Amino acid sequence: MTMMTASQEAATKKSRRFSADFKTLGPAVALLILCLVGFLLNPAFISEGNITNLLTRSAFIGIIAVGATFVITAGGIDLSVGSMAAAIAGVMIIVMDGLVDTLGTGVLTVLTGCGLAILLGIGAGWINGALTTKGKIEAFIVTLGTMGIYRSLVTYFADGGTLSLDFEIRGTYRPVYYEGFLGLPFPVWVFIAVAICGWLLLNRTAFGRYCTAIGSNEAVARYSAIKVDRIKTMTYIIQGLCVSFATIIYVPRLGSASATTGVLWELEAIAAVIIGGTVLKGGYGRIGGTILGALILTTIGNILNFTDMISNYLNGTMQGLIIIVAVLLQRSDWTFGKKKDA
Amino acid sequence: MLMRRALQAVAVTGLLAFAGTAVAQEKIKIGVSYPTPTHAWASGMNWHAEQAEKRLEALYPDVDLILVNSPDPGAQASALEDLVSVHAIDALVVLPFESEPLTDPVLNVKKSGAWITVVDRGLSQPGIEDLYVAGNNPELGKVSATYMKGRLKEGDNIVILRGIPTVIDNERFDAFMAEIEGSGINVLDDKHANWNRDDGFEVMQDFLSRFPDIDAVWAQDDDIAIGVVAALKQAGRDGDGMFVVGGAGMKEIIKGVMDGDELMPVDVLYPPAMIATAMDATVNALKSNGPVAGRYILGATLVTKENAENYYFPDSPF
Numbered sequence: 017m018t019m020m021t022a023s024q025e026a027a028t029k030k031s032r033r034f035s036a037d038f039k040t041l042g043p044a045v046a047l048l049i050l051c052l053v054g055f056l057l058n059p060a061f062i063s064e065g066n067i068t069n070l071l072t073r074s075a076f077i078g079i080i081a082v083g084a085t086f087v088i089t090a091g092g093i094d095l096s097v098g099s100m101a102a103a104i105a106g107v108m109i110i111v112m113d114g115l116v117d118t119l120g121t122g123v124l125t126v127l128t129g130c131g132l133a134i135l136l137g138i139g140a141g142w143i144n145g146a147l148t149t150k151g152k153i154e155a156f157i158v159t160l161g162t163m164g165i166y167r168s169l170v171t172y173f174a175d176g177g178t179l180s181l182d183f184e185i186r187g188t189y190r191p192v193y194y195e196g197f198l199g200l201p202f203p204v205w206v207f208i209a210v211a212i213c214g215w216l217l218l219n220r221t222a223f224g225r226y227c228t229a230i231g232s233n234e235a236v237a238r239y240s241a242i243k244v245d246r247i248k249t250m251t252y253i254i255q256g257l258c259v260s261f262a263t264i265i266y267v268p269r270l271g272s273a274s275a276t277t278g279v280l281w282e283l284e285a286i287a288a289v290i291i292g293g294t295v296l297k298g299g300y301g302r303i304g305g306t307i308l309g310a311l312i313l314t315t316i317g318n319i320l321n322f323t324d325m326i327s328n329y330l331n332g333t334m335q336g337l338i339i340i341v342a343v344l345l346q347r348s349d350w351t352f353g354k355k356k357d358a
Numbered sequence: 359m360l361m362r363r364a365l366q367a368v369a370v371t372g373l374l375a376f377a378g379t380a381v382a383q384e385k386i387k388i389g390v391s392y393p394t395p396t397h398a399w400a401s402g403m404n405w406h407a408e409q410a411e412k413r414l415e416a417l418y419p420d421v422d423l424i425l426v427n428s429p430d431p432g433a434q435a436s437a438l439e440d441l442v443s444v445h446a447i448d449a450l451v452v453l454p455f456e457s458e459p460l461t462d463p464v465l466n467v468k469k470s471g472a473w474i475t476v477v478d479r480g481l482s483q484p485g486i487e488d489l490y491v492a493g494n495n496p497e498l499g500k501v502s503a504t505y506m507k508g509r510l511k512e513g514d515n516i517v518i519l520r521g522i523p524t525v526i527d528n529e530r531f532d533a534f535m536a537e538i539e540g541s542g543i544n545v546l547d548d549k550h551a552n553w554n555r556d557d558g559f560e561v562m563q564d565f566l567s568r569f570p571d572i573d574a575v576w577a578q579d580d581d582i583a584i585g586v587v588a589a590l591k592q593a594g595r596d597g598d599g600m601f602v603v604g605g606a607g608m609k610e611i612i613k614g615v616m617d618g619d620e621l622m623p624v625d626v627l628y629p630p631a632m633i634a635t636a637m638d639a640t641v642n643a644l645k646s647n648g649p650v651a652g653r654y655i656l657g658a659t660l661v662t663k664e665n666a667e668n669y670y671f672p673d674s675p676f
Contacts (some may be wrong), residue, residue, distance in 0.1 A: 058568055065593070066567040073560060176394075176401030177675035178581075180610075194592055270555050270588055275396050277556070321564035324547045329523055331550075 042346025043292055043308035050312060050338070054319045061322055068201060070311070070318055072193075075203040076101075076262045078310035080281060081288040082214040082303060083258030086251040087155075088289050089218070089301030091231040094144060094255050095159040098281030099166035104136045104263045105273035106170040109179045121184035126192075129267075133260040140166070141256020145249030163282070171275040181271035193268040203265040207307075210261060215303040217254075227251060231298025288313055291342045305346075312342055386421045386644055389441035390637060391434060392453040392477070394427040398581065399606060402630035402676025403453070410634035414641055421641060431455040435463040442470045449473035449644060451636050457482045473643055477636045488651045489643065491636040493628045495526050497658035499533030501626050502576055502603050505660060509601065512542030514573040517565045519551040519558055519582045530578055530605075546572065551582045558585025566593045574601050580608035580625065587621055596621055606630075607661065607669055608676055616666040625661040627669060630676055632656055 054061035080097050087094045112129040119125045140162070147158040173179060181189070192202055218224035226247045229237040238244050267273070290296055291312055292305025316338050320331050390411070395401035404427065411423040424445055428434035434455050441447045450467050454460040454476065461481045468474050468486055476487040506516065518534070521527040531548065538545065546569050551557040558577060565572065566589060575590075577583035583604030590596040604611055605626040614622050635656065643650035661669050 060567050063567055066564075069560075069563045069567065073563075171396055174401075175675050176396055176404065177398040270559060270585060272555060272584075274398060274555075276554050317560070318564055321549055321561055322568050328520070328548070328550050 043305050043312060043342060046291075046338075046342040046345050047308055047312050047315065050315045050319065054315065054322060057319065057323045057325075061319070066318070068204075070314055071204045071207070072201045073318075074310045074314040075207040076266055077281060077284045077288055077313060078207050078307055079210045079258050079262040079265075080255075081285040081292075081306045081310050082210050083255035084285045084289045085214065085292075085294055085301050085303055085306045086218065086227055086254050088286070088294055088296060089231050089298055090227040090248055090251045091234060091298030092148060092155040092248060092251060093159065093286070094252065095156065095282045096140070096144060096162040096166060097255065097259050097285055098278035099163045099170070100137070100140050100256065100259050100278075101263045101266065101281060102170040102273055102275070102277035102279075103166035103173075104133050104140070104260055105267050105277055106173045106179050107136060108133050108263065108267055109181050109271075109273055110173060112185050113182045116182055116185065121182065122188055125185055126189045129189075130264050133264050134257065137256040137258075137260025137263070138253055139256070140259070141253040142249065144256070145252030148252065149245035149248050167275065170273060170277065174274055176275070178272050178274040181267065186268070186271040189268040189271070191268075193265055206261060206265055210258060211303060211307050218301055218303055223247065223250070228299060228301065231295075231300070233299075284313055285310075287339055291339060291346075293346050309342075312338070384420065386418075386449075387445050387447045388421065388423050388449045388451065388637070388640055388644075389438075389445060389447040389472075390423055390425045390451045390633070391437050391441065392427055392633065393434065393455045394429045398608065398676045399630050402674050403633045405674045405676070406631040406634045406671075407637065410637045414637060418641065418645065421644075423637065428455065431459040434460060438463045438467055442467055442472070446470075447472050449475065449640050451475045451477060451633070451640050453477040453633060454479045454481065461486070473640065475636050475640045475643075477633055489636070489639055489654065490652075491632055491639060491654045491656070493632055493656050494658050495529040495628070496533035498578075498605055498626050498628055499530040499535075500537045501658045501660050502578070502605065503534045503537035505603060505624055505626075506538065506543065506574060506576065507541050510541075510543050510573055513544070515544045515546050515569065515571055516574045516576060517546050517562075517569065517572055518548035518576045519561055519578060519586060520548055521550065521553040521579055521582070523550060527578075534576065534578075551577075551579075551585070553579045553581055555581050555585040555588075558582035559589050560585075562586040562589035563592070566590070566595060572600070575603070577602055577604045580604040580606045580611045583611065583622060590621070605658075606676075609671055609674055612661060612666050612670045613672075615661055615663060616670060618663055623662070625666075627656075627659040627661060629656070629669070630674075631671075 060066060084094060108129045111132055112125050115125045115128060119128065144159055144162055147153055148155045196202055197205060218227065226242050229242060230244055230247055234244060288309035289306050291309035292302055294301045294305065316335050320326065320334060326334060390407055392403060393400060395404045407425055411425055414421055414423060424441065426437045426441065428437045441450065450472050452464060457479055461483050464474060464481055465486050474487045475489040475491060477491050478493065480490065481487065520531055549561045551561045558581065562585060575586050577586045583602050586602050590600065600621065602622050603624060603626065604622060605628055607625060607627045607629045611622060611625050615625055639650055639654060
């Protein structure tokens with residue numbers, strides 16, 4: 017009896033590993049094809065400048081999407097991230113501008129702003145998490161609500177206009193976006209660091225396994241003595257933290273925040289997660305895939321700017337098609353691989 | 359909702375009946391209705407409307423301007439009803455949220471006998487308004503192209519960043535292209551940057567990677583232009599006589615023009631202050647012995663170092 021279970025387990029494990037491999041390859045293949053298309057359209061696509069731009073641009077959505085991977089894996093969803101980023105950026109700018117008189121325009125002011133951003137991100141994430149778990153409201157509704165709240169808050173802070181960072185502080189803060197280390201801009205390094213931490217957390221810790229378990233079946237996870245509410249709240253806090261990291265590298269780019277900052281970032285982050293192979297229902301998450309998903313999304317926009325073959329009005333169509341094809345590629349259930357196993 | 363409004367109207371009428379004789383009776387009431395500011399241009403408009411209100415009420419003690427902003431077309435329609443039923447306005451200045459859904463509500467105000475001034479966005483039925491005040495989108499494109507022709511020579515290359523795909527954007531773009539045609543200036547490509555700084559930055563980055571030789575940029579809008587300038591500086595291609603032409607009249611850009619910024623030497627006006635023009639003209643319609651009714655289309659003024667001071671409002675949010 018025990019023997020049989022063990023061998024059965026081995027079989028499922030084997031098949032899962034096979035399909036997992038395919039799921040890893042899907043988005044990577046899609047990205048490769050996209051890059052090839054980009055190169056054929058215009059060889060300048062693979063110039064160092066363009067690749068650097070691409071990676072730096074992916075960092076915002078990518079970092080947020082790493083957080084979203086945890087939320088979605090644990091069976092939740094967070095629609096508030098774009099608005100949250102805008103609101104945090106707005107508060108950061110107001111506070112840093114306000115600190116000019118007391119702290120000057122140096123590193124200390126910038127560090128205070130960044131510290132505040134992290135606190136706000138954690139706080140906003142905790143609110144989403146607590147309302148979902150303790151408040152027993154569906155995550156979709158909670159975060160739809162907070163999305164509206166944060167968006168209107170930034171409009172209010174900016175008096176309907178644009179909040180701009182003090183010119184001197186911008187000088188101090190600017191290198192965080194525009195400078196780099198070993199040829200890679202700092203935002204890309206932050207992206208890499210967040211991705212590695214995320215991967216370790218999801219794949220190598222008990223916390224990561226709990227997320228997956230809760231996403232697969234919350235009731236069973238609860239009976240297995242997993243502290244479901246705490247773990248779920250943690251995923252939203254991680255999401256908030258990721259949003260604050262993204263905001264910290266976003267603000268020095270143009271030094272401003274307005275009601276149009278971060279619009280639709282939530283959908284891009286969710287799309288990146290799903291393209292990467294994470295299941296929207298929860299229970300299965302892949303950080304590596306999420307990174308590829310974010311890169312794919314940015315590359316599509318980049319390629320569309322590199323050609324005038326496609327009417328500007330059809331940009332959305334191309335993006336939609338490529339997203340669907342990318343997901344088709346990695347949902348391998350209909351391929352021969354699975355059938356052979358059965 | 360209706361019930362409450364009816365009650366409100368009854369209450370107000372009641373109050374008026376009591377207080378009516380005491381209050382200075384013949385006050386001219388002008389309602390000013392526009393969308394709630396959610397972006398920089400609109401909040402500039404809000405600011406200019408408030409300035410005009412203060413100025414006009416100080417000038418004419420018997421004029422009362424009532425400013426109302428609404429977050430969506432439905433709310434604006436209700437606001438118009440209230441202006442008639444509660445305030446019994448003599449004239450209305452309205453910047454419609456959308457043409458179609460607000461045509462009937464404005465027509466109802468007209469039926470109450472009020473003077474109608476429509477600003478910027480026309481109604482879908484002609485002949486309702488007494489006065490139409492608007493900026494000039496085709497002119498904005500044309501003026502920008504004329505300036506480019508003056509600065510560039512045959513064989514020079516430009517790129518264009520457009521706004522959100524809309525009629526406004528098409529009017530600007532088509533007029534620009536018509537004016538630039540035959541000048542020998544190459545338009546390398548045009549892409550939508552959605553009147554947004556971030557999109558302006560990213561689209562310009564891609565243009566810079568794609569085209570090694572760009573001599574000038576038409577950004578059409580000051581928000582886009584700010585993103586474009588950041589991308590040019592990042593790539594170190596902001597020298598060599600490169601210049602960017604924006605549009606609208608954002609205070610930071612006007613300030614730059616005043617200070618002789620070489621990268622953005624001019625700006626083309628599409629001013630949010632047009633609401634003040636409309637309010638002035640409406641008061642004139644009720645006060646002046648000169649006729650006012652008709653169409654008042656503002657020019658798309660080219661702001662240069664010489665005249666920039668006239669268009670600089672440091673206290674406005676835009």
